[in-house]
Amino acid sequence: xxxxxxxxxxxxxxxxxxxxxxxxxxxxxxxxxxxxxxxxxxxxxxxxxxxxxxxxxxxxxxxxxxxxxxxxxxxxxxxxxxxxxxxxxxxxxxxxxxxxxxxxxxxxxxxxxxxxxxxxxxxxxxxxxxxxxxxxxxxxxxxxxxxxxxxxxxxxxxxxxxxxxxxxxxxxxxxxxxxxxxxxxxxxxxxxxxxxxxxxxxxxxxxxxxxxxxxxxxxxxxxxxxxxxxxxxxxxxxxxxxxxxxxxxxxxxxxxxxxxxxxxxxxxxxxxxxxxxxxxxxxxxxxxxxxxxxxxxxxxx
Amino acid sequence: xxxxxxxxxxxxxxxxxxxxxxxxxxxxxxxxxxxxxxxxxxxxxxxxxxxxxxxxxxxxxxxxxxxxxxxxxxxxxxxxxxxxxxxxxxxxxxxxxxxxxxxxxxxxxxxxxxxxxxxxxxxxxxxxxxxxxxxxxxxxxxxxxxxxxxxxxxxxxxxxxxxxxxxxxxxxxxxxxxxxxxxxxxxxxxxxxxxxxxxxxxxxxxxxxxxxxxxxxxxxxxxxxxxxxxxxxxxxxxxxxxxxxxxxxxxxxxxxxxxxxxxxxxxxxxxxxxxxxxxxxxxxxxxxxxxxxxxxxxx
Numbered sequence: 150x151x152x153x154x155x156x157x158x159x160x161x162x163x164x165x166x167x168x169x170x171x172x173x174x175x176x177x178x179x180x181x182x183x184x185x186x187x188x189x190x191x192x193x194x195x196x197x198x199x200x201x202x203x204x205x206x207x208x209x210x211x212x213x214x215x216x217x218x219x220x221x222x223x224x225x226x227x228x229x230x231x232x233x234x235x236x237x238x239x240x241x242x243x244x245x246x247x248x249x250x251x252x253x254x255x256x257x258x259x260x261x262x263x264x265x266x267x268x269x270x271x272x273x274x275x276x277x278x279x280x281x282x283x284x285x286x287x288x289x290x291x292x293x294x295x296x297x298x299x300x301x302x303x304x305x306x307x308x309x310x311x312x313x314x315x316x317x318x319x320x321x322x323x324x325x326x327x328x329x330x331x332x333x334x335x336x337x338x339x340x341x342x343x344x345x346x347x348x349x350x351x352x353x354x355x356x357x358x359x360x361x362x363x364x365x366x367x368x369x370x371x372x373x374x375x376x377x378x379x380x381x382x383x384x385x386x387x388x389x390x391x392x393x394x395x396x397x398x399x400x401x402x403x404x405x406x407x408x409x410x411x412x413x414x415x416x417x418x419x420x421x422x423x424x425x426x427x428x429x430x431x432x433x434x435x436x437x438x439x440x441x442x443x444x445x446x447x448x449x450x
Numbered sequence: 451x452x453x454x455x456x457x458x459x460x461x462x463x464x465x466x467x468x469x470x471x472x473x474x475x476x477x478x479x480x481x482x483x484x485x486x487x488x489x490x491x492x493x494x495x496x497x498x499x500x501x502x503x504x505x506x507x508x509x510x511x512x513x514x515x516x517x518x519x520x521x522x523x524x525x526x527x528x529x530x531x532x533x534x535x536x537x538x539x540x541x542x543x544x545x546x547x548x549x550x551x552x553x554x555x556x557x558x559x560x561x562x563x564x565x566x567x568x569x570x571x572x573x574x575x576x577x578x579x580x581x582x583x584x585x586x587x588x589x590x591x592x593x594x595x596x597x598x599x600x601x602x603x604x605x606x607x608x609x610x611x612x613x614x615x616x617x618x619x620x621x622x623x624x625x626x627x628x629x630x631x632x633x634x635x636x637x638x639x640x641x642x643x644x645x646x647x648x649x650x651x652x653x654x655x656x657x658x659x660x661x662x663x664x665x666x667x668x669x670x671x672x673x674x675x676x677x678x679x680x681x682x683x684x685x686x687x688x689x690x691x692x693x694x695x696x697x698x699x700x701x702x703x704x705x706x707x708x709x710x711x712x713x714x715x716x717x718x719x720x721x722x723x724x725x726x727x728x729x730x731x732x733x734x735x736x737x738x739x740x741x742x743x744x745x746x747x748x749x
Contacts, residue, residue, distance in 0.1 A: 262466030284474030288685020318473025
């Protein structure tokens with residue numbers, strides 16, 4: 150489906166060499182493209198740099214005007230401060246627990262549905278697929294209020310279970326669609342045909358033959374559903390917004406209630422780094438595997 | 451045999467269908483129903499939820515704040531989609547050329563993807579702080595401005611445009627750009643090289659190759675990407691809610707935020723549902739067209 154790897158071409162010239170060999174009109178285009186790219190990189194990286202930089206600055210340095218671009222004495226103090234001001238690590242654990250559980254549940258449910266939707270034709274399959282697509286497309290705000298009342302009626306407001314339930318509902322359509330594409334292309338039908346001939350039942354064929362083969366794709370989907378839940382603010386701000394059980398995305402809002410003064414900004418940015426890093430680490434660690442899992446979905450066998 | 455097969459299919463699809471129905475379809479329909487009844491949380495115990503027809507829609511549309519919010523949402527979406535597409539097309543081309551350091555560049559461009567919207571809002575609020583924004587100091591050093599730009603609080607307007615609206619769009623684009631780049635990059639890689647080689651033989655310049663080969667080949671993918679971006683823009687919530695709460699003077703308010711505020715600040719779930727009903731209609735309309743093209747090949 151998506152890919153980051155490109156086939157290598159024989160010549161791997163430097164960008165500047167390419168510029169030098171271009172003809173006149175192309176040279177103007179190329180210089181312009183390079184200039185805009187540099188400007189865009191500044192736009193893309195400045196906020197990330199500013200967050201990191203601020204999170205390592207001591208209290209007195211963050212107040213200096215004009216702002217200091219390169220901290221002279223970086224310190225991890227803001228991180229310990231952040232945890233004094235808000236129960237930061239607790240919030241992170243909350244987020245991890247809720248996101249991992251929701252990702253696990255929705256991936257398992259999505260797997261079974263995606264498999265039959267990819268492989269079999271049965272009455273109603275198109276309608277089911279259409280409804281799932283529709284739910285995936287229409288923005289969440291159009292169903293927030295009834296779900297809020299629903300969770301309230303179940304007595305699950307301000308509980309992990311309520312938020313997990315909401316996340317499963319929110320992530321499932323996306324997971325089904327992505328896995329369906331993956332099953333369609335990554336697992337040749339001959340696989341379970343052979344298993345069926347050998348006397349396996351349908352479920353056994355799915356369980357013993359298809360699932361093991363499709364593990365990379367399933368892992369990729371699980372990671373995406375994890376990221377969905379980890380990044381969420383809307384549902385968490387509604388369903389779990391009190392006390393120590395908050396997720397980190399809602400929890401960093403505590404800083405705004407601390408008066409939002411500049412003296413806390415370094416700690417605030419430290420909390421922001423902490424709220425971003427797990428997602429980034431997951432990505433870096435599984436990147437190759439993830440890309441492999443996703444691209445397998447686009448290669449026709 | 452077929453009965454056994456169907457049974458297996460329905461059993462496998464049942465949990466997903468149940469959850470989609472209970473937490474997707476049903477709440478959407480319930481929300482629509484709420485927009486046709488009176489649902490004031492402060493009155494609901496006494497008066498219940500009587501049917502009021504289109505009254506809620508009439509009420510929101512006669513609220514100048516809502517009409518402004520509707521226009522804001524459309525402007526916000528158009529600007530964000532246009533900028534994301536423009537930057538995305540350019541960056542995906544640059545990341546598709548083969549040169550040293552490309553992998554590193556790709557990783558760097560992807561970084562904002564993994565910054566959660568709530569965190570993105572927080573970083574940009576700090577980055578755009580009127581008195582302490584490094585951008586203001588840079589602009590002053592270059593002599594481009596004489597007084598600090600009030601990125602998120604300036605209430606001067608030029609038609610539907612204002613500085614806070616532009617700032618919010620910039621944050622939205624920043625957060626959404628990597629997705630568009632990777633999406634387009636995947637599509638670029640499926641364009642056969644032979645097309646470019648043929649164009650080169652004909653002496654086409656870079657721009658001509660982009661215009662006559664790349665763009666036409668990207669058309670189906672662009673259609674999908676634009677649909678997703680427009681739907682996402684119309685339903686966008688977090689960044690506006692966290693960074694400005696819709697202010698100053700309602701200039702950055704968009705429909706999802708308006709809806710949320712009606713519900714959880716004023717407890718008018720009926721007006722909130724009417725407002726989100728407008729989002730539902732707009733995105734639903736677009737989705738139907740999208741679904742028709744997507745489901746063509748299926749069953």
